[in-house]
Amino acid sequence: MPHHQDETRTAYDGVVELYARMFADHRLETQPFARAMIATFAELVRATGNPRAADVGCGPGHLTAMLHDLGVDAFGLDLSPGMVAHARRTRPRLRFEEARMEALPVEDGALGGVLAHYSMIHTPPEELPALLAEQARVLVPGGLLLVSFFGTDGPGPVRFDHKVAPAYSWPADRLADLLAAAGLPVFARLLHDPASERGFLDAHLLARRS
Template sequence: MLKHQERTRAAYDGVVELYASMFADRLETRPLTRNMIATFAELVRDTGNPRTADVGCGPGHLTALLRDLGLDAFGLDLSPAMVAHARRAHPELRFDEARMEALPVGDGALGGVLAHYSTIHTPPAELPALLAEQARVLAPGGLLLVSFFGTEDPEPIRFDHKVTPAYSWPVTRFTDLLAEAGLTTTARLLHDPASPRGFLDAHVLARRPPVT
């Protein structure tokens, strides 16, 4: 049986152009999401370390937005076809293939990590290790902004995402996992769904505690 990462890679490799065309301008109609990312960028700049990874960057549109917001941003994605598209679309930026469970970044190197709906395909049993890896690469005081499908049910829900199976999460359960990874949640934004699935759009901002 294929591991979920291999299934996810193959699925996204097959929809690159469609995905890129659907999401390139999506934030223009999502002011809450757009402003949460802008807040994240401002707080990362305030740390003095603007180096930021867009993990699960897809076609690179949010990596470019982070650059425009003053961050030294680069993109990482599991899908080689997505990385190739991002390099063509944004040749001035760096994009590399990588798994979120094994980021090619040194310990404590980054001021920020953006995970915009890129953790949604990770099975619940594997999510703690993924979040721990994102915490590992953050410098003390660094920030993680993770966005995902939220649910008011008490347990994660597996559903048929248009590309490959995904999971929605109770926000409190998700923030508990962030705490286990050593991160402190500083803000949560939940808003009405933009899709007919009925899940909430959830954005959680968390910080690696500074050294005292």
């Protein structure tokens, strides 16, 4: 496992309860744009005829539960065993497993959707194409990927000190190009003013496997 993944896993294991209190206990009440994109994603996943979806980097499982409530057969995957344990304890009717986004324990073409809600932000730019190819691998043709991330207006990704582990913000066009190269052309995007003090845009790209 690359060193940065070890660091990220350890960092998130150390903030499970705090993270859950800040996010899982309130879902997305203060983030109407994200709620709208996730609801659209769920509707489109159901329309593929394959309602199975993976919430990759699921953390404490709050969005896995949201997808389930929206009629999606959702399960959660996360690098952090602490997060997975919390999700299993608080949402015992849903499935959660430890996994890396670069090596999903899912067969080829098995899913109608993949949700990556701010879970790719810790991946170094040079490793992101392989990670995106893995998401494409597990999707059916026409399957959906929703990626949410910190957006920037600059020419390239920007490394910054995330509160949990080092992370990267991305220009939406650059990330959309990487998605297209992985066989996941973007057909909808939403960028809006930040909900935090970091100053980056909140960005959401919705792509469909070609």
